[in-house]
Amino acid sequence: MIEKDENILSSEKNLLKIISSQYINEEDFEKLYDSSVILQFKKGEVLLKQGMKTTHLVFLTTGMVKFNYHDNSGKNLILMVSKAPAILGGANIFYDGINIFSITAIEDCEGYLIDVEQLKTIALNNSNFAMKLLELVSGMFKDSVFNFISLAHKQVNGRIAEILLYLSRTIYESETFTLNLSRLEFAEFVGCSKENVINTLRKFHNDGIIEITGKHIVIKDTGKLNKISKVG
Amino acid sequence: MIEKDENILSSEKNLLKIISSQYINEEDFEKLYDSSVILQFKKGEVLLKQGMKTTHLVFLTTGMVKFNYHDNSGKNLILMVSKAPAILGGANIFYDGINIFSITAIEDCEGYLIDVEQLKTIALNNSNFAMKLLELVSGMFKDSVFNFISLAHKQVNGRIAEILLYLSRTIYESETFTLNLSRLEFAEFVGCSKENVINTLRKFHNDGIIEITGKHIVIKDTGKLNKISKVG
DNA sequence: TAAAAAAAATGTAATATTTCACTTTCTATA
DNA sequence: TATAGAAAGTGAAATATTACATTTTTTTTA
Known part of the structure; x- marks a missing residue:
């Protein structure tokens, strides 16, 4: 229990910024914490699967992942590569709740599965937190656009x-x-x-x-x- | 004055959903309304310019626009095409406030310029509204990803x-x-x-x-x- | 650790795409 | 409405990219 907390708090980037006391109170943090599970993923394992309902986000604590899209003709495309610490899956939540791409481990990973419903509930009661999530999604959007541009020309x-x-x-x-x-x-x-x-x-x-x-x-x-x- | 209001309220999609009384109160609406300006754009005119600070969004009431990115070698790329009614520029606001692409009229347009600072202030005090903005940005992200995928394979x-x-x-x-x-x-x-x-x-x-x-x-x-x- | 499977590498032919130089057709406006 | 400038269209050569067939190397696992 204590180890889990320390793990979250020792990673200095995204989640800490977002979840830290600046944006979320003790009580909300506890709620989020209680509904989250820590899991290991082996290289090749899927953290979030394209087409499935978004029930959770992943806060990646160690390892690296790819964001990959597979079309019906069997072709595959990597949109992005990301490494810990990072929050994965944010772009899916607030749209229609279906994962538009998969997130797959490209090396052994460890991460917290964060319940989306819980997250939404907290965001609804805390607009600072909601704004931080907006920043996160906008940032991803920007990265994706730049990658897109590069591909195009x-x-x-x-x-x-x-x-x-x-x-x-x-x-x-x-x-x-x-x-x-x-x-x-x-x-x-x-x-x-x-x-x-x-x-x-x-x-x-x-x-x-x-x-x-x-x-x-x-x-x-x-x-x-x-x-x-x-x-x- | 009355005409302006009717215009906003008669367009049945995005802005109405977002700004309507469901998510924003009378007072906030007035604030946003007072800080917004209606403008006409001729074909070829730029509504939002790549590289400039995001001071406003545009709620397009009539016409069509392209989202275009120009690189330093003079090449140009169209990311998306959009028609009224639509909110333009949403992806920029909550990131670092610099427009990552231009939005240009491809036919004569009319739109409301909405002050970003005002919008942020309201979102900070109203998480329902913030969540709606999140949905908007996520939706754009999704469109961009699909276009990207199509381009890639x-x-x-x-x-x-x-x-x-x-x-x-x-x-x-x-x-x-x-x-x-x-x-x-x-x-x-x-x-x-x-x-x-x-x-x-x-x-x-x-x-x-x-x-x-x-x-x-x-x-x-x-x-x-x-x-x-x-x-x- | 040997065999099997997967991944990497290679050369070439086939295909897709761009570039260029040019003509024709529109379109705005003086 | 004549005309300049822009946009559209054309064909061919040059270049970029893929697809294929095959070999070599690396990795996995029985």
């Missing part, structure tokens, strides 16, 4: 350069990292064939822009990568 | 078929309509070259799927168009 090498920079800066926070997406998943993120991803990564490698050995990537020339991402 | 003919159906169903609400986008704008919406748009429309015409004479379009074979939009 950039060619594959520009997209790949951009995604490499994004992963390096935002997700792994290092110029050296071990990718936890397969080449196929990477292709689903870029929006092209897996062969194209493989060839382009190889080309970047041969041009000395990156160094890639299997899943291990080192970004050698950020300047050039930047240029490609802008021009491409 | 469909080829140009699939995209064009889809956009034709979208325009027919959602925007013009008829199988016969007069497009108020140029071929170039249509291409910016599809995310391809204008020649590709022209050729594809011609091909659809020759195959008897649509009938196109300049800007006048008749959808002849919805079934086939549907198929192309799904397979493509």
Whole structure:
């Protein structure tokens, strides 16, 4: 019990900001806390499933996930990649309550399942809290729009350069990292064939822009990568 | 004065739902009303400009607009097309207050400029209202995601078929309509070259799927168009 | 740890898309 | 209503991308 509390409070970002005493009182916090469950997810497991009713959000405490959409023809698309700490599923709640995409672990994860009904009840009685949720959803919207824009006017090498920079800066926070997406998943993120991803990564490698050995990537020339991402 | 009120109240969709007495009291409504201005926009005029601070939203009462993003290399992209009645600009407010895209009239429009600060003040004191705004933003998020998905895994003919159906169903609400986008704008919406748009429309015409004479379009074979939009 | 399965890599042919240079057709307005 | 400028349309070459067939490498698991 105590361990659970400490866990929530020790993660310094999103949820803390939102749930902390600034926006929510002790009593509301207890309600939310009592209705939440902590769960482990193995790589590949689905945290939120596309098409299902949104009964909960997930506050991810450790691990990384992908936001993926699968269409009826079997094709798959990765919209976003996110790492702990983060609140997942926020965009679904206040619309019609059906998950528009899945959220899947791309490495072992741990997270709190937060009851949506409870959350709504609290938001209705606390507009500061509701506003914070609005900020959260707007932020996601913005990210999605930027990703969309990039997809629309950039060619594959520009997209790949951009995604490499994004992963390096935002997700792994290092110029050296071990990718936890397969080449196929990477292709689903870029929006092209897996062969194209493989060839382009190889080309970047041969041009000395990156160094890639299997899943291990080192970004050698950020300047050039930047240029490609802008021009491409 | 009376005319203005009637105008707001007679449009049956978004704003009414949100602003109506169910969610906002007489006094708040007056505040919002007093800080709002009605304006006319000519085709091509910008209602909200990308990069500028969000000082107002627009409640569009008549006309049609495009949501367009322009990048520094001069390329332009249309994210969405929307017609009255609609609330425009909602996604910007609660994030960092900078418009992430422009909203431009594609035909003569009329709309109310609603002061954002006033709106925020009211939302802070009225969580029902805040929740309604959340729904609005979530809805836009959802639309954007679907458009994004379509762009990512469909080829140009699939995209064009889809956009034709979208325009027919959602925007013009008829199988016969007069497009108020140029071929170039249509291409910016599809995310391809204008020649590709022209050729594809011609091909659809020759195959008897649509009938196109300049800007006048008749959808002849919805079934086939549907198929192309799904397979493509 | 060996075998099976999955993922990565490669080269080439087929296809899709853009770019370019140009003509034709509209449309606004002087 | 003549005319300039914009928009639409065309065809062909250049480029980008995918699809396919196949091999190599890595990972999983019996």
